[in-house]
Amino acid sequence: MKHREQWKPGKFVYRRGRLAASRDTTEVSVVSRLVTDLIADRYHASLGKYASGRLLDLGCGKVPLYGAYKSLVTDNTCVDWGNSIHDNPFLDQQCDLTQPLPFSDGEYNTVILSDVLEHIPEPGHLMGEIARVLASGGTLIMNVPFMYWLHEEPYDYHRYTSFALRRLAESAGLEVKELEPIGGALCVFTDIYAKNIIRLPLIGRALAVLAQWSTGKVIRTWYGRKLFNATAKKFPLGYFMVAVKH
DSSP: OTTGGGOOOOSEEEETTEEEEOOOTTTSOGGGHHHHHHHHHHHHHHHHHHOOSEEEEETOTTOTTHHHHTTTOSEEEEEEOTTOSSOOTTOSEEOOTTSOOSSOTTOEEEEEEESOGGGOSSHHHHHHHHHHHEEEEEEEEEEEESSOOOOSTTSOOOOOOHHHHHHHHHHTTEEEEEEEEEOOHHHHHHHHHHHHHTTSTTTHHHHHHHHHHHHHHHTTSHHHHHHHHHHHTTSOSEEEEEEEEO
16 A cells, blocks of 8 residues: 555544544545444454455545554555545555456455445446455455445446345355345434435534434444344345455
8 A cells, every 4th residue: 555654544433442433524424424333333343354465455545444454464455446536645556447457366365345336337347356356265345335325426326235246246256254234224214314404504414413323322222223133134224245255
């Protein structure tokens, strides 16, 4: 990673020993705190379990997960494309992810693909390329949105069900180890509510923050977890997947 000495936490930070969404509004908008917290939870639980060796961070942006995986891997390569809205000061390689990746077969032990696949018009090609550059036993760790607003238009092409994600992975020769929904009906409702209520003058921001904070508290209670688990299968905010190449 270029300029790694200049890197500092951005989208994800550690709070009380766990990865979480930054409360810096230049990094995470007020209306995206809940979903970013939920995504952070998944990466916090999975990176220590799966990340190792040489890591390829595809669609890396400002490399928000670097602080979570840097001590787990031997090296990381950061790749993004020229049309991203994000600044890329740590970019090792600029390339179009719809084209063949400029790396050798089996070069990497871990690939990160966070909030990227929905922006790829032909996802099967990219999944095949990820499988190609992964070493035997290498792992893809990724997340995608599902019941979520359009973003980075006009480069927002797809929403994937769990069935589509499994098919994409298995068609590329990867074995799915984990495929779990992120969020449930309450989280979807809260996300939609926050992204719309913030438009209200004077009180909109406060209501958006309160709704997300309240939902975050509720889903950590016994009742909230039951509701979360009961609705996540049918009303996921997104998905988190881990797949391995054998």
